[in-house]
Amino acid sequence: MTNVFEKIIAGELPAEKVFENERIVAIKDINPAAPIHLLIIPKKSIEGIHMIREEDLPLIGECVKVAQQLADRYEISDGYRLLTNNGAKAGQTIFHLHFHLLGGRKLGVMG
Numbered sequence: 001m002t003n004v005f006e007k008i009i010a011g012e013l014p015a016e017k018v019f020e021n022e023r024i025v026a027i028k029d030i031n032p033a034a035p036i037h038l039l040i041i042p043k044k045s046i047e048g049i050h051m052i053r054e055e056d057l058p059l060i061g062e063c064v065k066v067a068q069q070l071a072d073r074y075e076i077s078d079g080y081r082l083l084t085n086n087g088a089k090a091g092q093t094i095f096h097l098h099f100h101l102l103g104g105r106k107l108g109v110m111g
């Protein structure tokens with residue numbers, strides 16, 4: 001079954017893209033939890049961080065690099081959070097790996 005992010009990657013669903021290359025797309029979250037709330041999404045179909053394999057590690061590293069670049073562009077490099085939820089119990093709602101980049105306000109310990 002195709003999920004929302006796979007539809008966005010395929011161009012079947014609109015999204016406000018802030019970065020894209022052959023391997024990764026980054027979009028604005030539709031329901032932002034902070035003034036800056038971006039989602040960094042590898043295009044490869046990986047369910048979540050627990051399903052990452054050795055061969056995916058360069059792609060994950062590239063996601064971190066994209067996060068750094070976006071943090072600079074959005075001027076939040078002095079304080080941001082990069083997180084991923086793995087599994088429904090952790091709050092994952094879309095089962096295609098993505099990293100939340102949050103910033104633009106003082107962030108609480110975990111929220």
Ligand code: 5GP
Binds near residue numbers: 004016028032091093
């Ligand atoms: P999760 O709960 O899986 O960690 O994160 C999913 C995120 O995707 C949520 O923050 C939610 O607001 C966002 N989201 C869900 N549907 C859409 C959509 O259609 N477009 C965009 N841009 N974000 C979405």
